[in-house]
Amino acid sequence: MQPFIAAMQKVRQAFLAAIIKSFLRTKHVLQTILNIWISPSIIKGENVEAEPSTQEVRKLGAPEFVEVVNKAFHGLVGRKRLVALSDGLRKQFLESMFDNPQCMLPSYNHQLPSGDEQGTFLALDVGGSTFRVGLIELSGRKSGDEECKILKRSTFKIDKTVKQLKGVLFFDWMAERIGEVLAGQAEGHDMSDAPLSMGLAWSFPIEQTSLRSGLLQGMGKGFLAAHGLLGQDLGDLIQDSCSKRGLNVQVDAIVNDSSATLLSKAYLDSTTRFALILGTGVNAAVHLPVHTFSPSKFGIRPPEWHDSAKHVIVNTELSMFGSGILPSTQWDELLLSVHPDPTFQPLEHFVGGGYLGEIVRLVLVEGIRTAGLFGGVVPPNLREKYSLDTETLSRIESDRSPDLSTAQAVFMSRHPTTIPPTPTDLHTLRLIAAHVTHRAAGIIAAGVHALWQLRNEAESILPQESSHTLVAYNGSVLENYPGFKVACQKHLDTLVEASGGTKGSIELMYAEESSLLGAAIAGAVASLDG
Incomplete structure (x- = not known):
């Protein structure tokens, strides 16, 4: 009997073990089902390991989220990283000086102003939304008077x-406006019989064929001025419209915005060799020796130009550089993933005023949804792409009051929401914006430093022997965004010292009214040279 009882006990134990094992397996299955149920990313088929930083953020509170953002952006623009970025950009600049038809474009401006140019000149500035006309008097650096008036x-x-004026009608409209500005100018000013020299800053594509000529191309942005006139000479079109109105003027120079900025400051300070534009977009100009370019970059130019040109002002088209080497974050990748042309202007996507607000918006929305910022509620219109503009961020960062009342009023007027942001929320938004723009300032500094080194090498100048050089700048971000210019200058000083130069060798200097003054100075240099 005892063997039988013992056998039954073993059967019972085996049966209970099987039940427990089965239960554990069932519990594991249930737990797995539960995990799937509470993990939407698995249901959606997302690769959870593809974005570890995002998964990490979802476990953090607001302060920790801001710290993650800080590390993500500040960590990308440390000294070593910016030196490497500068070196990479310089390499891309050099490559484009040989075979890139879109970048590092030598202009027809081969002379910087001497500073002795004098006289009265007419300046035109045609932009996407405004046409500006200025009558400029140049007195020269040594006159003792105001050099430019x-x-x-x-x-x-x-x-x-106006945009819908087709063909010559647009240029006739320009001539009519020029006539309005010139009306009555003979009074108080000696307007001689000689034609008034005129310089033009043109913010649209042209195929320049001489200092005062360029073949008109499509203007975009709703303009119909090129209708029926594609390939015709821009200088002649403006000249003809002015002549029809009896205006005694003469087109002597056509320049782009970056060249105009360089010329405007070079007239006042002979150490100017660079220009930087940073507003909605970004561009730069640099004065370089002609011999550093492949002959093919100059196209077909008259022998007289090559005989006299030793240096040339170069339109770098800076926005198009940086492919594969820019310091990217997951938010940049998200921005580019829905961009219609993500590879066209790589650097501009990281620094342009048209994109800084969108990068901040993407970071902020993630913080709201995953770290409880703004009460966990995304303001309705912040769900729309590019709804947070850089000008709004500029005004919010400018508010230094304890309660950030101005910042809140600005935010709520543009992004109304049922849960108004607290001062803590706005402080967090300011920190996010500061981190994003700090990186942008570093990237801009790396680009300028790369051009500085490029010029030093072309002129056989050692970094430690490089003299003080001005970078003329303008554009809404550099001019108006709180602390941006200062941060950019600090990055520049760091880069110069890292390359063996002296702190302050490169100085950012604001170029006031650069488009008008630069156009007038270009006309002055051309007319006096001719």
């Missing part, structure tokens, strides 16, 4: 009606 200046809005 704007005698008269008018701004005309280019509205939809």
Whole structure:
């Protein structure tokens, strides 16, 4: 009997073990099902390991989230990383000086102003929404008077009606506005019988064929001025419209915005060799020796130009550089993943005023959804792409009051929400914006430093022997965004010292009214040279 009882006990134990084992397996299955149920990313088929930083953020509170953002952006623009970025950009610049038809474009401006140019000149600045006309008096650096004086200046809005003027009608409209500015100018000023020299800053594509000529191309942005005129000479079109109105003027120079900025400051300070534009977009100009370029970069130019040109002002098209070497974050990748042309202007996506607000918006929305910022509620219109603009961030960062009342009023007026942001929320938004713009300032500094080194090498100048050099700048971000120019200058000083130079060798200097003054100075240099 005892063997039988013992056998039954073993059967019972085996049966209970099987039940427990089965239960454990069932519990594991249930737990797995539960895990799937509470993990939407698995249901959606997302690769959880593909974005470890995002998964990490979802476990953090607001302060920790901000620290992650800080490390993500500040960590990308340390000294070593910026030196490497500068070296990479310089290599891309050099490559483009040989075979890239879109970048490092030598202009026809081969002379910087001497500073002795004098006289009265007419300046035109045609942009996407305004046409500006200025009558400029140049007195020279040694005159003891104000070197550049704007005698008269008018701004005309280019509205939809003006944009729809086809062909020569647009240039006739320009001539009519020029006539309005010149009306009555003979009084008090000696307007001789000689034609008034005119310089033009043109913010649209042209195929320049001489200092005062360029073949008109499509303007975009709703303009119909090129209708029926594609390939015709821009200088002649403006000249003809002015002549029809009896205006005694002469087109002597056509420049782009970066060249105009360089010329405007070079007239006042002979150490100017660079120009930097940073507003909605970004661009730069640099004065380089002609011999550093492949002959093919100059296209077909008259022998006289090559005989006299030892240096040339170069339109770098800086926005198009940086492919594969820019310091990217997951938010940049998200921005580019839905961009219609993500490879066209790599550097501009990281620094342009048209994109800084969007990068901040993407970071902020993630913080709201995963770290409880703004009460966990995304303001309705912040769900729309590019709804947070850089100008809004600039005004919010400018508010230094304890309660950030101005910042809150600005935010709520543009992004109304049922749960108004607290001062802590706004402080967090300011920190995010500061981290994003700090990186942008570092990237801009790396680009300028790369051009500085490129010029030093072309001129056989050692970094420690490089003299003080000015970078003329303008554009809404550099001019108006709180602390941006200062941060950019600090990054520049760090880079110069890292390359063996002296702190302060490169100085950012604001170029006031650069488009008008630069156009006038270009006209002055051309007319006096001719």
